Amino acid sequence: MKAKLNVHKKTDKIWRDENGVCHAEGLNKEEAFELMGYAHGRDRGMQMLLMRILGQGRAAELLDASDEMVAIDVFFRRMHWAGGVDAEVEKFSPAAKEIALAYNRGVNRAFAEKIPWEFKLFGYRPEAWQTGDSVLISRMIGYLTLAQSQGEMERFFLELVQAGVDEERLHALFPGILGELDTALLKKISLQERIVSPESLWNIAPPLMMASNNWVVSGRKTRSGKPILANDPHLEVNRLPNVWYEIALAAEGRYALGATMPGVPAVLVGRTADLAWGATYTFMDATDSWIEKCANGNFWREDEGWRPFRQRKEIIKRRKKTPLEKIFYENDHGALEGDPHQEGFYLSTAWAPSASGALTYNSFLRMWEARNVEEGMALLKNVESSWNFVLADKEGNIGYQMSGLMPKRRSGVSGFLPLAGWEKQNDWQGFENPDDLPASLNPACGYFVTSNQNLNTFGKAAAINVGMGPYRSDRIGRLLDGSNSHTKESMVEAQQDLFSTQAESFMDILRPLLPDSKNAVILKKWDLRYSADSEGASYFDLFYRGLHAEVFGRQGFGLPAVEHLFRHTGIFNDFYINFDRILLAEHSCWFGDRTREELYRKAAAEALKNPPVRWGEKRKLLLKNIFFGGKLPAFLGFDRGPVVLEGSLATPQQGQIFESAGRQTSFAPSLRMVADFADDGIYTNLAGGPSDRRFSRWYCSDLENWKARLYKRVSAAADQTKLPF
16 A cells, blocks of 8 residues: 655655554654654644643643642642743754754644644644743653652651651661651651642643663574663553654664654654664652741741742633632742741752753754764763663664763762751752763673662662662563573563562462462462462462551551552552562561561461452553543543553563552553564554544554554564555
8 A cells, every 4th residue: 555645745754654653754854853743743732732731730721620630730830840941942952953943843733734622622722832842741751750759758758757657667668878867857847748648630641650671682692693672661551642652763864763752852762773772760869858947938047047938929820710829939949848937847849850851852862873882871871860771782782871860969868868958068069970870881791671670789879769679670680591592572571571579589488378278279379470360469469468557557657558558659569679678577677576477477367368369350451541531431432441451560561550649540561662683673562552533543553462462563664555644
C-alpha cells in the first residue's frame, strides 16, 4: 500500500508503518522536528494541551471548578514551573532554538487544522504552542512522582518523629543518613500536608512515573558479538493514551528511532545508526526542605535577624465561579508551607531542577550527532533532572551515566533531614560537578544494569540516600551472568521475568517455619514467580503485608497507618528496602519482645486462613481515558480492559497496583524496547497506541501486543508499507 499524506503537500514526508508508528523524513533536522511537532499535535494534542493546562495551574479556569481541581491548581502554582520559562529559553543554543521553533510550527499547524474535540466541549481554543510550553512539560516530567517520591519519604520520616517513634528505631529504618538528627526541633514543625491523609492531586493527566529497568550487554556476552540494550520504563499504565509516543525520524542521511513524550522535541530513549540509549529514574536526592522560624510575615536568620518573605500573588480563575486569590510566601529556600503571620516553625522546600530546561534540551538534541558511547555520556551527564542512562554503540562500547543537578551540601549532611533555615551553613553550596556523578565505561563484567537501586559506588558524589532495593537488578544480573550468547530473544525473556529474589530471601526464612497444612504446602512449593495462575504468590503477598502490620503496625506507628501506606501511597512500594532490611534481620529493635520467627509464624498463620486465590484475580486494571477518567459508559470504548498485571514490586516484569488520591494506579512496563546492534531497528511494544483519538484505529493498536508480550519492529528502512498519517 503506497498511499501517503503529507502536510507539506509532498508525498514522502510523513507516514505510518503497518503498526501506526509515525515516520517523518525531513530535508534537514529542522524539518524533521517540525514534522515531529505536527505528529505530536495530530496524534496527542489532547494529552499535550491537558498537561499544559495543568502545569500552568489553569484547570479550574478551563475545565472544572471543583475543589479537587482548585487543589491541583494550587499545587502547580506553588511549584511555579510555568514561571521563568522564557528566561530559560534564552539559554538554548542557537541550534536548539531553531529546532524548538520548527517543532512549534508543526504543533501549531496541527492545531490550526483541528483542535481536539474534548476542549470544544469547554469552549477552549488553545493558545499557540511556544518553546516555553515544552520547558514546562519537561519540568513536569522530571518531577511528578519521581522527585516527588523523595519528598514523600522525607515527609513520612517527619511524621514518624512527630508520632513519637524513638531514635533507635528511626536509625534502624534510615541507617547512615540521620547524622544530625534533632528530634526536639523536628517536633516543633507545623506540617501542612500530611502523607497519611494526602490531598488529591493526581486524578487526571500527569502520569505517575517511578520504577524502570534498563541494561546493556557488550558483544563479549552476545551471540552476534554486537552489544544489545534493553529498557522498560515502569510507569503508570492504567491510562490512555500511553505516556510515550514512538517515532522514526530521518534527515541528512541520519535517523533516530525511539520514544518521545508529546510536548517535548527530543527522542528520550531510542537509537541512531551509531548509538543507543535507555533511561531509568535515579532516586537522586535533589529535593531539600528547611525549617523556617516565622512570625509577623517574616523569617529568622542568625546573621541578619528578621527578614520579610517575598509574596507571589496568584489568581486562580474558576469556571463560572469567582476567582480565588492565593499568596505564596517565598525565600531563597523555596515556597513556604504555611502562613508566616502565624508564629511557628514551617517548612520551605526546593527542587534543584525547578528552573531547568536549557542544558537538558541542548544535550538531547545533540544526541542526534553523537557517534559513540563516550560522546553520549558527555552529553547526557548534563541533563538537569536525574536519570540513569545506559548506552551502547556500533563499535561495541557500552556505558552507564547518571544525570541530574545534585545539590552540594556541607560535610555530614545527607539531604534527607530538614535543617535549620536560619543557619547559613545549611544552604546549598552550588551543585556537584557532573563529572563526579556515577558512571561506568566498558565494565569488566560485560554488562551494566540499573533498576532504581543505589549506584553511589560508581561515582564520587553520593547522589542517593534512599532508593529502591537491588532485587530486580540482582535477578537481571543473574540472567546476564548465565550466558555469553545473549540475543534479542533472551533480552525479551529477561524483561518478562516474574521471579522474585525478594520473595526468595523471605522464603528461605519462612519455609522451615510453615506447617504441613494444605494452604501452607501451596506456599512452601511456590516457585517464587508472580505468574497470573500462581496461588503461592497470593499467599506470600498476604504474609508480606501481614508481617508489616505485625512489625510496623503493632510495634510501630499503628495498624491504620500501615494499611493506609500500603493502599494509598508509594512508601512501601518504592522504598521497600528500608523496611525489608528490618524484616529480614535476625534481631531488630522493631521486633519488641518477640523473635523474628514468632513474627513470621504469626503473619503466615493469618495469611493462610484465607482460601487460595490466583495472583491474576487480584491484579486487574482498567485502562482509563485521561480526560474522562472512567466517567463514560463502557460501551463507548474510551476505557479498555480490564487487563491482568503479572509481576510484583520486586520482579523484573514489575507489576504494582495501589490507590493514590482515591483512584487505582499502577507501575508496570509502559514501554518495552530492545535495541540490538546486530540489527538496524528497535523492537518494542506499548501499553496503548500512537493516538489519543478514541475513534482512531491507532488508539490502542499496540495493547494486544503488550498484553501478549509480542514485539513489533521499528526501523528506518525505505521499503516498508506506508500508510496515510
